[in-house]
Amino acid sequence: MAELTLNYAQGDAATRADALAGPAGPKPRRALSRRNIFIYGTLIVVSMYYLLPLYVMIVTSLKGMPEIRMGNIFSPPVEITFEPWVKAWAQACTGLNCEGLSRGFWNSVRITVPSVVLSIAIASINGYALANWRFKGADIFFTILIFGAFIPYQVMLYPIVILLREMGLYGGLYGLILVHSIFGMPILTLLFRNYFTSLPEELFKAARVDGAGFWGIYFKIMLPMSLPIFVVAIILQVTGIWNDFLFGVVYTRPDYYPMTVQLNNIVNSVQGVKEYNVNMAATLLTGLVPLVVYFVSGKLFVRGIAAGAVKG
């Protein structure tokens, strides 16, 4: 009896071994296949291409002038000094003013924050109205608004100067904030309209049956569901407005120059020695804000998109 069971078990094992002889489970992949070498090789070369200039900037900004004059731009600093960073932030001169970049930084903050808040607030309401409260002429309104995105900025520079002058806003911060808010409108409205259109229409109908009005639905139903698109809009606007040079230089007086304009003035000043280390540090400082925004909200962004993908 025991023998029989054993035989049976053996036979069973044999059939199982037969079945397992052929391909089974996941197909094995070699770590160093031609495909992998090609993919990772390309990725490494491309990232080198982009990271090398950054490396040179960081390294140079940490060197003293004598070391820079030796000409080895790729070599790491022998003696690390933060002097150029301090100088760039607090002492670098533009014209007669020697307060460094700090003034431009705060100007940029005072321009960017209200512009971002204002443009996103208005554009999200625009998009919501266009997506959910279809009014007469909505399509024409939308078309005109989108058309604004395709008109080159240069064409509008001078007319806006006149407009701002007539409104008494030329040269100050408020004028520039207004310009930034208006120019963010087409693309942001498109962004929000498309997002709100993608939300289920029945949700909006249910809220109407529940007695919520225009603002009630916007604040209590739509806003809480729209975190991902707000993050996208914030990234777009913060980087766009912070990096803007053209509007900043055209519509403000030197006292209110944003950081980018001031950076240009520091780097391109023709008097005296070219302080490469200070220039590099100033450039890095100016680029820091968009970088931080990318790193911080990038994560939020991905999380927001992932949360939005799960149907509610």
Place this chain on the structure above:
Amino acid sequence: MPSVVVRDVSLNFGSVEVLKSLNLEVGRGEFLVLLGPSGCGKSTLLNCIAGLLDVSQGQIFINERNVTWDEPKDRGIGMVFQSYALYPQMTVEGNLSFGLKNARLPKDEIATRIARAAEILQIEPLLKRKPLALSGGQRQRVAIGRALVRDVDVFLFDEPLSNLDAKLRSELRVEIKRLHQKLENTMIYVTHDQIEAMTLADRIAVMRGGIIQQLDTPQAIYSRPVNRFVAGFIGSPGMNFIEGEVVGGAAPAFDAGGIKVPLDRYEFGDGGARGGKAVFGVRPEHVALGDAAAAMPCQYDVEVEIVEPMGSDTLVWGKFAGQNLSFRVETERAVSVGDRVRIGFDPGRASLFDADGGERI
């Protein structure tokens, strides 16, 4: 006293006429089902009654009050949507109370109403959960609850069971019926599922192309459809249509390529037994086989071509006067392809339609 009245309502989207001067009266406590294929305007009509769409023409009355220009919240309706449409960021309790808070009801009143609705729908354990953490059936219950707490006379359902799987659908169907018996309020229910319509409705309005084709009790629609469209839409498996001619006179008959069906038992409409091309419709379940066939006034032999076992019974396809004819056979009876079987039916239970317009003769 009617609860909902739709008077001459038309709706156009641009040049497209979705509803064409439509009239409808729904009695108090009645369960009315709007049934039709997609694009027939049934959901549009419901949205017009709810006030979510403005009508192009006509009036809508709810509880004898003209609500044509009123906002949805002021019409005294509750609505349940196909996709549940629960607010994802709120808990079940938040979903139920949202409308009541908007109406600025006192807190204790809100609590009482939620407790009552939760008890009726048995969703008390779910009150603190978010919609994401609920199953499809639970979500739909909450959606019904949201209409329930509004304490209104008219409930509007927009294909509420279409997103559920077959088993849950039949469970919730029974529950909706139970709910209606308990609450006794007016319900208007949109669906494209004729089984839902037949099982739930006091009356069914079959719609096509923005026009109500027939408005009657489920039984009347099933046994005396007014036209070929209604006949084909109601009933599963669908009605058999045999093309031929009506021969009028003292002994009217239906002539399908030489095979004569006597129509002396058929109840003709107002037009009487006119001669001419016609379509003879008979439901698969009204065709008898074997001994039962022998009792029928009309009997014919057909050859079995296809056998479709469906569990509860078997659908058999054959040729009658050269045209396809299906009939239902009990599962126990062994029928195989190639058999010649004797079938019989009663023309009194059949329907005759005009070949051109498709109207009932």
